[in-house]
Each structure stands twice: as structure tokens, then as C-alpha cells.
Amino acid sequence: xxTIDSTPDTTAAELDVVLQRAADAAEAFGxxxxxxxxxxxxxxxxxxxxxxxxxxxxxxxxxxxxxxxxDGELARTTFQLRLFSHVVAEGEYxxxxxxxxxxxxxxxPKPDLRCVRWPLGPVLVxxxxxxxxxxxxxxxxxxxxxxxxCPVLVKAHPGHPQLSRRLGEIITEALRDADAPEGAFAVVxxxxxxxxxxxxxxxxxxxxxxxxxxxxxxxDLAQSRPTPIPxxxxxxxxxxxxxxPGAVRARGTExxxxxxxxxxxxxxxxxxxxxxxxxxxxxxxxxALVQRSAAVGPHRMLNDRLHAGYSQxxxxxxxxxxxxxxxxxxxxxxxxxxxxxxxxxxHPDTLCEEVFGPLSLVVxxxxxxxxxxxxxxxxxxxxxxxxAEDDEPExxxxxxKRLRPKAGRLLFNGWPTGVAVSPAxxxxxxxxxxxxxxxxxxxxxxxDRFLRPVTFQNVPQQLLPAAVRDDNPxxxxxxxxx
Amino acid sequence: xxTIDSTPDTTAAELDVVLQRAADAAEAFGxxxxxxxxxxxxxxxxxxxxxxxxxxxxxxxxxxxxxxxxDGELARTTFQLRLFSHVVAEGEYxxxxxxxxxxxxxxxPKPDLRCVRWPLGPVLVxxxxxxxxxxxxxxxxxxxxxxxxCPVLVKAHPGHPQLSRRLGEIITEALRDADAPEGAFAVVxxxxxxxxxxxxxxxxxxxxxxxxxxxxxxxDLAQSRPTPIPxxxxxxxxxxxxxxPGAVRARGTExxxxxxxxxxxxxxxxxxxxxxxxxxxxxxxxxALVQRSAAVGPHRMLNDRLHAGYSQxxxxxxxxxxxxxxxxxxxxxxxxxxxxxxxxxxHPDTLCEEVFGPLSLVVxxxxxxxxxxxxxxxxxxxxxxxxAEDDEPExxxxxxKRLRPKAGRLLFNGWPTGVAVSPAxxxxxxxxxxxxxxxxxxxxxxxDRFLRPVTFQNVPQQLLPAAVRDDNPxxxxxxxxx
Numbered sequence: 001x002x003t004i005d006s007t008p009d010t011t012a013a014e015l016d017v018v019l020q021r022a023a024d025a026a027e028a029f030g031x032x033x034x035x036x037x038x039x040x041x042x043x044x045x046x047x048x049x050x051x052x053x054x055x056x057x058x059x060x061x062x063x064x065x066x067x068x069x070x071d072g073e074l075a076r077t078t079f080q081l082r083l084f085s086h087v088v089a090e091g092e093y094x095x096x097x098x099x100x101x102x103x104x105x106x107x108x109p110k111p112d113l114r115c116v117r118w119p120l121g122p123v124l125v126x127x128x129x130x131x132x133x134x135x136x137x138x139x140x141x142x143x144x145x146x147x148x149x150c151p152v153l154v155k156a157h158p159g160h161p162q163l164s165r166r167l168g169e170i171i172t173e174a175l176r177d178a179d180a181p182e183g184a185f186a187v188v189x190x191x192x193x194x195x196x197x198x199x200x201x202x203x204x205x206x207x208x209x210x211x212x213x214x215x216x217x218x219x220d221l222a223q224s225r226p227t228p229i230p231x232x233x234x235x236x237x238x239x240x241x242x243x244x245p246g247a248v249r250a251r252g253t254e255x256x257x258x259x260x261x262x263x264x265x266x267x268x269x270x271x272x273x274x275x276x277x278x279x280x281x282x283x284x285x286x287x288a289l290v291q292r293s294a295a296v297g298p299h300r301m302l303n304d305r306l307h308a309g310y311s312q313x314x315x316x317x318x319x320x321x322x323x324x325x326x327x328x329x330x331x332x333x334x335x336x337x338x339x340x341x342x343x344x345x346x347h348p349d350t351l352c353e354e355v356f357g358p359l360s361l362v363v364x365x366x367x368x369x370x371x372x373x374x375x376x377x378x379x380x381x382x383x384x385x386x387x388a389e390d391d392e393p394e395x396x397x398x399x400x401k402r403l404r405p406k407a408g409r410l411l412f413n414g415w416p417t418g419v420a421v422s423p424a425x426x427x428x429x430x431x432x433x434x435x436x437x438x439x440x441x442x443x444x445x446x447x448d449r450f451l452r453p454v455t456f457q458n459v460p461q462q463l464l465p466a467a468v469r470d471d472n473p474x475x476x477x478x479x480x481x482x
Numbered sequence: 483x484x485t486i487d488s489t490p491d492t493t494a495a496e497l498d499v500v501l502q503r504a505a506d507a508a509e510a511f512g513x514x515x516x517x518x519x520x521x522x523x524x525x526x527x528x529x530x531x532x533x534x535x536x537x538x539x540x541x542x543x544x545x546x547x548x549x550x551x552x553d554g555e556l557a558r559t560t561f562q563l564r565l566f567s568h569v570v571a572e573g574e575y576x577x578x579x580x581x582x583x584x585x586x587x588x589x590x591p592k593p594d595l596r597c598v599r600w601p602l603g604p605v606l607v608x609x610x611x612x613x614x615x616x617x618x619x620x621x622x623x624x625x626x627x628x629x630x631x632c633p634v635l636v637k638a639h640p641g642h643p644q645l646s647r648r649l650g651e652i653i654t655e656a657l658r659d660a661d662a663p664e665g666a667f668a669v670v671x672x673x674x675x676x677x678x679x680x681x682x683x684x685x686x687x688x689x690x691x692x693x694x695x696x697x698x699x700x701x702d703l704a705q706s707r708p709t710p711i712p713x714x715x716x717x718x719x720x721x722x723x724x725x726x727p728g729a730v731r732a733r734g735t736e737x738x739x740x741x742x743x744x745x746x747x748x749x750x751x752x753x754x755x756x757x758x759x760x761x762x763x764x765x766x767x768x769x770a771l772v773q774r775s776a777a778v779g780p781h782r783m784l785n786d787r788l789h790a791g792y793s794q795x796x797x798x799x800x801x802x803x804x805x806x807x808x809x810x811x812x813x814x815x816x817x818x819x820x821x822x823x824x825x826x827x828x829h830p831d832t833l834c835e836e837v838f839g840p841l842s843l844v845v846x847x848x849x850x851x852x853x854x855x856x857x858x859x860x861x862x863x864x865x866x867x868x869x870a871e872d873d874e875p876e877x878x879x880x881x882x883k884r885l886r887p888k889a890g891r892l893l894f895n896g897w898p899t900g901v902a903v904s905p906a907x908x909x910x911x912x913x914x915x916x917x918x919x920x921x922x923x924x925x926x927x928x929x930d931r932f933l934r935p936v937t938f939q940n941v942p943q944q945l946l947p948a949a950v951r952d953d954n955p956x957x958x959x960x961x962x963x964x
Contacts (some may be wrong), residue, residue, distance in 0.1 A: 099906035113906035223705040256774035424581035424595035426937035
């Protein structure tokens with residue numbers, strides 16, 4: 001039997017040491033040439049890959065996730081670190097801009113201005129439970145903050161403490177091997193530790209993936225500091241899927257199949273799980289949906305806390321008058337509920353909030369206008385999906401127009417789960433999907449969150465940072481004006 | 483005699499109408515082709531230029547600013563609108579990105595992903611008093627939000643109500659002439675109106691220029707909404723100027739002259755006014771500083787409220803033990819005070835906070851380490867300035883390194899007042915200079931604040947927004963991957 005020890009909380013004294021080391025490391029870590037930091041990111045990726053046989057079993061023991069899933073997740077995690085190392089080495093992300101002096105400028109003589117983006121300083125990352133690798137200690141927030149040149153403190157998720165501790169050791173050691181300053185990375189433990197770190201003035205930004213409730217508490221804490229800081233929270237998302245009558249006619253069974261696979265995959269513990277399926281009232285897919293849902297094998301949830309939260313929300317949603325059970329799940333099997341649009345619109349607080357786990361809600365609409373009404377009533381989402389056929393342009397256009405203000409990513413004839421790492425990916429959406437819809441936590445643009453522009457005016461060459469010097473010693477793209 | 487009527491506050495019912503019009507206009511205004519919005523911005527600029535002979539006298543009567551200053555400010559304002567119209571027409575600001583489908587992608591088949599930035603929606607702008615044109619109704623926040631495609635509600639500053647009302651009429655009419663939807667622009671009046679609008683869910687972002695106290699209250703309001711929104715506040719900045727012993731020896735009198743011109747210009751009512759001058763203890767410039775300050779002609783402040791606030795802060799700073807008066811100003815003449823670094827460091831709450839008006843503080847340091855200590859003790863600033871000579875590289879490097887984390891713009895041998903409109907300008911800095919150091923309120927990058935990325939996944943060409951279609955009907959730059 002595998003024993004999962006509980007890892008003791010980081011003490012206040014220990015946290016102070018870690019924070020001071022991070023603050024002390026910020027200048028040197030942030031000022032390193034892009035090629036050096038790129039090498040550090042690659043070294044971390046290599047070390048994680050090399051530790052696969054140790055890390056994956058640890059993760060399996062603490063999360064109930066399969067080896068195949070965790071192998072894939074590790075591959076994604078190290079791919080991401082290497083992708084970021086390419087972006088850093090290339091140097092475009094610094095947006096080095098040189099606007100030379102111009103005595104004849106329209107508004108009067110203009111000085112020599114040179115702008116480059118600089119890391120904010122130590123970043124606090126609240127790890128998620130559902131991706132113990134890709135959104136936890138070595139995940140996207142960590143990778144993007146390190147890539148930006150910010151020391152990182154990860155507040156470990158209590159769902160996988162041993163894994164978090166070990167990953168922390170591996171990353172710290174790899175960074176040390178690659179000559180990063182001591183203090184560039186650390187993992188801390190405990191709820192109180194997390195909030196204390198978030199309040200500490202040495203922390204200059206924070207990122208979070210988790211529940212709306214916890215995320216909002218931390219967001220409020222970050223904003224109410226004497227010095228407020230950027231807080232990039234990914235909270236809750238319903239990820240509605242709208243299906244037009246034509247799409248049901250053309251491929252109803254296929255849609256039922258795809259939907260069930262998407263909402264039940266990983267026991268529904270994905271931020272992009274489709275939580276609402278909008279179907280025309282006469283869809284006739286109940287049997288197919290029930291059959292597919294019932295055929296899904298059991299899957300334990302990640303941990304007891306999540307499971308308790310799921311059970312409670314499942315109960316809340318199920319007892320709403322007008323909600324009926326299509327597929328009655330249990331602790332490990334998926335639950336599929338059904339209702340109509342008027343019921344949904346009458347109970348937005350209960351039915352339009354995410355249920356984290358293997359549950360989804362089929363909602364029937366009586367016509368185009370009712371579907372539009374539902375789209376307009378939704379809060380912010382990471383994704384919104386439309387299944388439609390070519391013969392319904394007005395319905396499709398009308399829905400896309402109404403869903404666009406509600407989501408960061410709009411999908412057509414597909415499923416929202418699965419988030420590609422791409423320069424064109426937006427994984428972020430209007431509140432409560434994220435606390436700042438202008439940013440993504442997946443893809444290389446995630447680096448931008450942790451940088452701020454600094455302009456140098458008439459500063460002599462020898463005192464300028466390398467990124468904006470005329471001799472361009474880092475050999476990075478410099479945008480030149482005048 | 484010019485009579486300044488007080489403009490009545492916008493009523494709650496009027497505000498509701500204006501907000502609903504803005505919300506209704508958001509879709510059409512935001513979806514307009516870049517060339518159309520560019521034309522709208524140019525039409526606004528033309529209308530403002532055409533109204534110069536009406537607008538400038540109105541501004542003079544309400545602000546005590548000179549015709550020359552206001553003529554220049556109007557030129558800057560319309561230049562800015564035209565510059566933004568160029569940026570919009572060019573279309574790069576949309577960051578249209580196309581990442582085609584890739585079945586052979588390392589992490590599994592990748593869908594077709596296309597990302598474009600979309601306007602957030604109605605933006606609330608809190609106008610400033612010190613630039614009744616360039617940072618008020620037609621100012622940088624308005625110009626950048628309109629350029630982004632966001633309807634704008636300006637909460638007028640009470641310091642120039644008639645001017646604000648008239649500017650609102652001119653802009654609204656110009657936008658109407660240029661076929662912008664009704665509701666794309668409005669001016670509202672009253673403190674309660676401003677906070678009510680900020681709380682309203684139809685407002686999706688806000689910008690503010692003003693005092694730290696008011697700015698923080700509004701920031702807190704924006705963040706504590708059920709749906710928090712981006713709030714770009716420019717609050718207070720000390721704009722320290724450090725002078726090395728070598729610079730004093732080489733050009734002490736010139737520095738004294740430049741400093742006095744900079745801190746007294748426009749009665750010190752500039753966000754980049756140098757509020758601290760750090761000099762070596764044996765600088766010997768007291769006489770020159772006093773003489774120059776005394777020679778500055780009287781200048782009434784913008785309004786009675788600012789003047790009352792100034793008098794109070796002036797008193798607070800003057801009575802700190804260890805602060806002595808170099809030049810004793812009065813209601814209209816500049817005040818120059820002096821102290822030493824230990825006194826400054828002992829009274830940070832009083833001495834390291836902005837005094838908005840014609841006052842500055844000369845602080846002497848006993849050596850390099852004490853100068854470094856002061857730099858390290860400072861809060862965030864819009865600017866920090868260094869005057870140094872070539873023979874002091876260690877002092878210069880050490881100061882720049884310590885000032886860089888404290889400011890958005892670093893100047894060498896110059897003065898911080900005067901902010902060039904440039905793609906390399908950063909007008910924004912660590913808190914409390916601004917509430918989000920990652921953004922600028924001057925320069926074309928200001929547009930970025932009001933846009934969020936939206937990704938379209940596998941959406942057919944005919945349903946895609948023009949910006950990311952393969953036929954590129956807007957003829958804008960599209961970054962293409964794979």
C-alpha cells in the first residue's frame with residue numbers, strides 16, 4: 001500500500017526566507033541574457049523528462065489519474081517549457097523598441113526613447129489539482145513566469161503534496177545546474193502560507209487556477225493590498241455547447257457521442273468541460289445520451305475535497321424543480337441532467353454555475369429566440385461551442401455574435417476539452433472564467449502577463465540595457481522608428 | 483466678466499439611458515472595419531481643430547491656463563487622435579494570428595486556430611483637471627478607448643464643466659457625422675454619477691487620472707464589483723531626480739535652472755513634476771535654486787479645490803522637523819524646501835508622497851550609499867531621473883539599477899516634464915504611479931488596454947470575423963503559423 005504522508009505547512013519563518021531569496025534573486029535572474037534563461041528552461045524540461053519514472057508513479061498515487069494520462073501530461077509540460085525557451089531565446093517577447101531623437105517632431109523636439117519589457121519580480125503561483133503537472137508546480141504559470149524572468153514561488157495544491165515537493169526539488173536543482181540564482185524557484189505548502197505570501201510586498205504578481213470561490217477570495221486579497229498586484233485567476237466556466245436543429249438532423253448521434261466523451265473525460269475535472277448542452281426541444285437524443293453516459297467506466301475523482309464539493313453541487317442542481325435525471329450517476333459514474341431554457345433562466349445562480357466533476361445539463365430551447373436568450377444570459381466562459389450546418393447561417397451568425405462577448409474561445413462543430421498550445425490560443429475569458437479576460441494562461445502569450453515596459457530616455461549607450469543598445473549584443477529583434 | 487455656470491449632475495435616469503446606449507452601440511462600433519473607425523477618429527480631430535476659437539477661450543476661463551499652453555494642448559490632442567487613426571487603419575493592433583490545422587502536431591492533432599483582439603465594451607473615463615484637453619474629455623484615454631472600438635463615457639472633471647459639455651457635443655456630433663452608432667460617446671457629470679457608472683455592469687473597463695486618494699477609492703470600487711473590471715489609474719508620482727557630485731561640478735547652475743523650470747512649470751500641476759531633487763551635501767546650489775525659484779512669475783492653480791489640497795500638503799511638509807524653507811512661496815509663487823536624506827527616510831509618509839502644485843524638496847545625501855538608500859526607499863513613480871557625468875559609472879549604474887524597479891521611464895541628464903507621444907513611450911509605473919504598471923496611458927500602446935483576444939477554432943470562413951479570414955478583406959497584417 002502506498003502511504004501518502006501529509007507534508008507539513010511551510011512556517012512563517014521559512015516563508016520569509018524563501019520570499020527574501022526570491023526578492024534577492026529577481027535582479028540577476030531578470031537581467032540574464034535570453035539565451036541563458038532559455039537554457040535554464042530547457043534544463044528544467046530535461047530534468048523533468050529524466051525523472052518520468054519517478055514522477056509519474058508519484059502522481060498516480062496521489063491523483064487517481066492513469067499512467068497514460070500522466071505520461072501525456074508530462075510530455076505537454078516539458079514541450080511547453082521548451083516552447084517557452086524558444087520564445088525567450090528569440091527575444092521578440094521583449095518588444096525592444098527604439099525611437100531615436102527627432103528635433104523636427106510635430107509636437108516639439110523628441111528625445112531618444114528606448115523601451116523594453118522587464119520582469120515584474122517574484123511571482124506567486126497557486127497550483128491546480130486537476131493537472132498535477134501541466135497546471136501545477138511545473139505548469140504553464142510557472143513556465144511563463146520563469147520565461148519572463150520572474151522568480152517563482154509555487155503554493156502547492158494539497159491534492160498532491162509529495163509530488164509537489166519532489167517536483168520542486170527537481171526544478172530547483174535543474175535551475176541551480178543551469179546557473180540560475182539561488183531563490184529563483186521554490187515550493188511552499190499550506191493555505192495560510194499562500195495567503196501570507198500573497199499579502200507580502202515582495203510578491204509582485206500572482207496566478208491561480210481553481211474554484212470561483214477560492215479564486216475570488218485570493219483576487220480580493222491581491223487587490224486590497226497597500227500595493228495591489230496583477231492577479232491572473234482562472235476560476236469557473238460552464239463552456240456551453242449550442243446545437244442547431246440542422247446539426248441534430250445531420251449528425252445527432254455523433255454529437256451525443258462527442259458530448260458525452262467531452263463532459264465525462266477525466267471525470268469531468270477539466271476547466272473546459274462542457275457543462276451545458278443546448279438542444280432543440282424535439283432533439284430525440286435522450287436515449288443516445290443516456291446510453292453513452294451509462295457506458296462510461298467509473299473514474300475516481302482527484303481527491304476527497306473535490307469529491308465532497310462535487311456531491312454537494314450535484315445535489316443542488318438535481319433538486320431544482322424542472323430538472324430531471326437522464327443518467328443517474330454516483331460517486332464515480334457520470335450524471336446527466338435535463339431541463340428546459342425557461343427553467344435555466346429562472347435559476348441562474350444554481351444552474352449557470354460550474355459543477356466541477358462528471359456532470360452536465362442538457363437544456364432544450366423552443367426556438368431560435370430562446371436559444372439567443374440563453375446565450376445572452378450566460379456569464380463569462382473560457383469557451384463557447386456551436387454545432388451548426390451550412391443551411392442555418394442566420395441561427396449560426398446570431399449565436400456566434402451573442403457568444404463572442406461571453407467567451408475567450410469560440411469553437412465550431414467540435415468539443416472544448418483539449419487546449420492546444422499555440423500562438424493563436426486564448427485560454428481565458430470574461431469573468432468568472434478568468435479575472436482578467438485580456439490574458440491567456442496557455443500558449444506563449446502567457447509570458448506577457450509578467451512583464452512591464454520600461455522606457456529609457458536619452459540614456460547613454462554604456463548605461464542602456466543590452467536589449468535596446470545600438471550594438472544589440474543579444475541579437476534580438478529591435479523595432480526601430482524614425 | 484465670464485460667468486461659469488455650474489453644470490447640473492447627470493441624473494440616475496439620464497445615466498441609465500446613456501449606459502444603455504453605450505451597451506447597445508458596443509457591437510456595431512466594435513465590429514466596424516479599421517478604415518471606418520480611423521475616419522471617425524480623424525473626423526473628431528478635425529472638428530476639435532475647427533472649434534479652436536471657441537474651445538480655447540472656454541478652457542482659459544475655467545482653468546487659468548494661458549492661450550499658448552491651451553493652443554499647444556489642443557494640437558497635441560488632435561495629433562494624438564490622428565496618430566491613433568493611423569494605427570487603427572494599419573490594423574496591426576488587432577494582432578490577427580492564424581495557426582492552421584496540423585494533424586502531425588507534437589501533442590496530437592491541432593485544430594485551425596485564429597485569434598484576434600476584440601474591444602472590451604463600454605469604457606468609463608474619469609477626466610483629469612490639469613490637462614483640460616489632452617487628459618480630459620478628448621484626451622488620451624478617450625482616444626485610445628475609441629481607437630480600440632469601445633464606446634466611451636467620460637465622467638467630466640468638475641474643474642472645467644462648460645468646456646467638458648461643449649467638447650462632448652463636438653465629439654458626439656463628429657462621430658455622428660462619421661456614421662458611428664448613436665451611443666458611442668457621451669459626457670456625464672457628478673461624483674455620484676461617476677461611481678454609479680463604475681459600479682454598473684455595462685461598463686467593462688475604466689481609466690482615471692488624478693489623486694492617489696480618489697484613484698484608490700475608484701480602483702477599489704472597480705475591483706469589488708461582482709464582475710471586477712480592468713481599472714487603469716494614474717495616481718501620484720514623486721518623479722525623483724538624482725544628481726551626482728560630478729554633475730554638480732560640471733553644470734550645477736544649469737541643473738538648478740532646469741530643475742526650477744521643471745518643478746514650477748504650469749504651477750507644478752503636472753504628473754511628471756520633479757518632487758524630489760537629490761543633491762550631494764556640499765552642492766552649493768542653494769543660492770541659485772532660491773534665485774531661480776523667486777524669479778518665477780505667479781501662476782494661479784487650476785481651481786480652488788486643488789489649491790486647498792495644495793495648501794494643506796504644503797503645510798504638512800513644511801512643518802516636518804528637519805525641513806527648512808529655501809524659497810517661501812505663497813498662493814501663486816513656488817515653494818522650495820530642503821532637508822537631508824535621513825530626515826526624508828524618517829518621514830516617508832509625509833515627504834515621499836506627491837504634493838500636487840508648485841513645490842519641490844531638495845534632499846542632500848552624504849555619499850553614494852545614502853543616495854542608494856533613498857532610491858531603494860521610494861515607492862513607484864512615473865519617472866526617475868539621473869544627472870551624472872562619464873567619470874562616475876559606478877554611481878550611475880548603481881542608481882539606474884535601483885531606480886529601474888521604481889519607475890516606468892528613466893531619464894538621463896534631462897527633466898521628466900514633457901511626455902513625448904511615441905511608440906517607445908511608457909507613461910505608467912509601479913504603484914502608486916499607476917494601478918497597473920504593465921500599461922501606458924500615453925502613446926499608441928494605450929490602445930492595448932481595452933482589447934482582449936478571442937480565438938476561433940475550426941470556424942468556417944463565412945462565419946469568421948473579417949480580421950482572420952483567409953481572403954483578409956480588411957487588408958491588415960495577419961501573422962501566420964504552420
